[in-house]
Amino acid sequence: MKYLKGMIVAGVAAAAMVAGTAVADGVPKKTTWTAYGTTTSGYAQSVAIGNMLKKHYDTNMRVIPGKNDISRMAPLRDGKADYCACGIASYFGQEGVFLFADKDWGPQPIRLLMAASGANGLGVAVAKDSGINSAADFKGKRVSWVKGGDALNWGVAAYLAFAGLTWDDVEKVEVSGFAASFEAIVSGQSDAAFASTVTGTVKKLEASPRGVQWVPLPHNDEAGWKRVQTAAPVYSKVTATIGATISKEHPVEMAGYPYPILIANADKSADEVYGIVKAMVEHFGDYSEAAKGAKGWALDKQRMDWAMPYHDGAIRYWKEKGIWTDAHQKHNDMLIKRQQVIQDAWKALPGKDGMEKDALKAAWSKARAAALTKAGFDTVFN
DSSP: OHHHHHHHHHHHHHHHHHHHHHHHHTOOSEEEEEESOTTSHHHHHHHHHHHHHHHHHOOEEEEEEOSSHHHHHHHHHTTSOSEEEEOTHHHHHHHTOGGGSSTTOOSOOEEEEEEOOOSOOEEEEEOGGGOOOSGGGGTTOEEEEETTOHHHHHHHHHHHHHTTOOGGGSEEEEESSHHHHHHHHHTTSOSEEEEETTOHHHHHHHHSTTOOEEOOOOTTOHHHHHHHHHHOTTOEEEEEOSBTTBOSSSOEEEEEOOSSEEEEETTSOHHHHHHHHHHHHHTHHHHTTTSTTGGGGOGGGOOTTSSSOBOHHHHHHHHHTTOOOHHHHHHHHHHHHHHHHHHHHHHHOTTGGGSOHHHHHHHHHHHHHHHHHHTTOOOSOO
């Protein structure tokens, strides 16, 4: 009986120790994330991370699937979600552009925790018979322009910028959606469209009589890359090794940005963010094989000088790991100051609550650009 009592006491003590560790590390007992839809890799990765948190910290994580950027980011804005495993709309959110140039949104106070970078690329796929073999060859060619596809059209603009071109230098073929952008190529109405190298839609073009190839952005062209990153700071050099016509044996030097991008609002507890980041790094092996693309969360794939500022809690952990430098801090401080300039300009915009949607976008675009220029920052979005 004494032995049994001793076992019970030891078990209670061990449980208390585990609970104490979770609290000390800042990992919450409950957390809510938003992510892409249930059939996406971003959702699967979030669930896998949730299983890891349950295993090590007894954390219950709810993942809310969102079919579009609004449904993913609104819960974060409204305080109904703690984190968002988002796409590039998170960057648009901090900039206050596209769908965020709206009286219900405005620039968002976003901070980065971590991001996943895979072996795929993001770029412009072209028909093999189009005569487009380099970014310079886009001049005068037909390119799909997606109605409401801000991220897609912006991606094309970044590729055009590599060669010093803009949308004014190509023939814009207006289409209704992403799938339609490739259907237009197959049917001979367009020559090029933006996509991920692993998107299934590209496979249809590959199987068509026109075939498919990817326009490279050679990594040794520093002038071209400077233009790309001025036009779209989220892009980094990527050597794609997976996708239509692409393999480890036939890689393509192109561009890419992370997905998913794990974000929180700036006022999120630094202790909690520290705990989440630490858990994701130190228990990486628990989820890295559990979902497609999850290997992209590896510590060596984190970029400390990206286009969004890191949360103070994440920075605390990067400092502990010895990978956060003075240069990283300087870059982060600059990004936070830039965010503040945008947010201050939004707050100061007169009459925005009573403006019609298009009038607000026009007035905000002008005020945003003026504020950033005055503060010495690139506007990025014109």
